Amino acid sequence: MNKSEFIEILSKRTNMSKSKCLCVLEEMRGAILDVCSQGGQVSIRNFGKFSLQEKKSRKFLNPQTKRYYFCKPKKVVCFKGFDSFKYGVN
Numbered sequence: 001m002n003k004s005e006f007i008e009i010l011s012k013r014t015n016m017s018k019s020k021c022l023c024v025l026e027e028m029r030g031a032i033l034d035v036c037s038q039g040g041q042v043s044i045r046n047f048g049k050f051s052l053q054e055k056k057s058r059k060f061l062n063p064q065t066k067r068y069y070f071c072k073p074k075k076v077v078c079f080k081g082f083d084s085f086k087y088g089v090n
Contacts, residue, residue: 036077048081 001009003025010021032042036052043049057073 033077046082046084048079048085050077050079052076053078 007018007021007025010016010025011018014021016024032050035042036050039052041049041051052075054073054075055071058071059068060071061068
């Protein structure tokens, strides 16, 4: 499912226009990124937790050239679903 399909489903379920649903989704994404970039966490009850984690540098092999390269350390936003969210899928 891509973003436009998700917006369409959300629009049908909430009886909101697609443009309003898109605006809500973008603002939610922006708010989560703002909080996580400052080192905080966003926990949404019965859904999950967004947090910032730092990936360490690592060595990897390019299979075509057979040379080893190093990735720089980077920060990524991680999501962990709560149990009620995970069990709702199964």
